[in-house]
Amino acid sequence: MARAALLPVALLLCLAMASSADAGRKTVGVYELKNKKGDFSIKVTNWGATLMSVIVPDSNGNSADVVLGYDTVAGFVNGSSYFGALVGRVANRIAKGRFVLDGITYHLYTNDGNNTLHGGLRGFSKVIWTVKEYVPSGDSPYITFYYHSFDGEEGFPGALDVYATYQLSGSYDLRIRMNATALGKAKATPVNLANHAYWNLAGHGSGDVLGHQVRVRASRYTPVDDESMIPTGEVAGVAGTPYDLRRLTPLGSRVGLVSAGGAAGFDVNYAVEGDGFRPVAYVREPVSGRAFELWADQPGVQLYTGNWLRNEKGKAGAVYRQHGALCLETQGFPDAVNHPNFPSVIVRPGGVYKHHMLFKFSSPEQRSVL
Template identity: 45%
Template sequence: MRPSRSLFGRLADGTEVHRWSLENGGVRLAVLSLGGIVQSLEVPDRRGRPANVSLGFDTVEAYTAADRYFGALVGRYGNRIAKGRFTLDGRTYRLSANDGGNSLHGGAAGFDKVVWEVEPFVSGADVGLRLSYTSADGEMGFPGALGTVVTYTLTRNGDWHVDYAATTDKPTVVNLTSHVYWNLGGEASGSVHGHELSLAASRYTPVDSSQIPTGEAAAVEGTPFDFRRAKKVGAEIRRAHPQLLHGRGFDHNWVLDKGSTAHPVEVAELRDPASGRTLRIATTEPGLQFYSGNFLDGTSAGTGGTVYRQGDGLCLETQHFPDSPNRPGFPSTVLRPGDTYRSATVHRFSAR
């Protein structure tokens, strides 16, 4: 089915926000021009019954009022940069600090807050959207005019591919990701603590009390952070571990055993035993931020009319590491003129 467009609403300044609908391989995907937001993603369960497995809202006003990045494209820099600053080639840049003095997900008006240009396409048996946005030199404090194209593809098998590309006219830093909140039982079905998660990572990056990495890559063995074998998300989430106290649960970057790769490699599996729905994630990225929805506080009601509370959804954000611009030992996020930033993540759905 060729992607279709409808008016979703208008921003306060009158700018139109459109909703694009795609369907392929038994999966239905709805995307907003605002923030590249995944507004809904319907997947069948083991009996073939579809349900929306992503948290989101029915109105533009709800998205602009919420500050939890529901379903959004995140940039220029996903995750945190300490004290809202970094130094590159001897020059220090001060960023928009929107998280206790740190810069989070690109600052107060990151990529999740802008309206993207959207071009639909059909390629053989696949359908998709190309989203483009040029971030001006100095926007949120980041150097360089950054031209970004993000491609959403829904394949005939029902896989959802996200391909990122960006170029710059000045040296800068880039770390793009997607902030979908997953609940494979359905977005209004309650806690995800019974979901089973596995991560192909034997290390993670501990954080301080402001959730900035300490610079260490610690072993997961013997800690609540060991998901090398599938276990329930809630199995150890209330354990009195210092790192769980810092994040009010899981809100950490896992160091993927595969490292950076030219092509996506499977690194995570999430399964809801009740519905049988399973999500497998493959990526080129060296890290994955697992966030267990700790800051959902009951102040937002979703598409199903249910108020979202702590643990009602979780995020699996493929990425480079947080605060990499200030950590020479972490994989570099520097992008220079003449080079192209590329990243790819594949979401594969099934039911068993």
């Protein structure tokens, strides 16, 4: 979602080594989950609790990997686009890398111009997570990752115990559950986790997603300052604007009408209708027939159309270019810590943050529309 901080490879490798040292004997691995039929599977790694691949059949039963990424874990270590990563402690942007909480001003590492993006220089996407449970097959295969975030990490107050679970809960259902418990008795902290998968339902190396059809269940969005990409604080209606995706709409009919940070395309947070666990969006690629419904329990969802992808070398020799994927990141509102009118992302000591996502892929036999 938006411009990634471009960091020197050497620096990223140093971060990886530092993370390994902090983790003791933890090693980085790749783990696969597969449904009973064998035609739906994912691969994940405990580097950044990252979703590496999602293989799902099209309407003719032909399988393809539909998320962008790299062939090896080293690619994710050195990459700068957050492909498939779990981002935090606070996803999206925090203006000027600062916020005030309980009368104390906190200063964060700024890695996106003057702003903090996706948790800072060494966010949750750039650390090694512990594998707590791994059930690779059966009726409901799953894997659970754990990470302890210490008080003061990247400037954030308070310690957290964080868990992320990937689960194949049905024939073609992918669930992602995230939760974080604020430890100690003294310090509250902001928490806003997000999965940053880049989707191309025609296949990860098949070109742009302008032919994808998208529906978002939102009548409002949070406009941003186009230069800083920080919300203005307004929650505006989408009616009469190119951001209105309440009906199934080809992305190619809108990307030239919207822009973010100087690049054509969507990079916007929508205020999702309703409360609780509910439908958020629907995506369909008409040629392959692949589609998914996205359900979640968060107040917002960021739609990003890969505006800043620039000849990124990915899996199997693919080259990812502008608009080569779309992201749907369910989340709290961006920069919520600095906008009291936005839904709060603050977790008090002893409190638990919870985030539940469900991608319901249509089967080869089923072509339902949300």
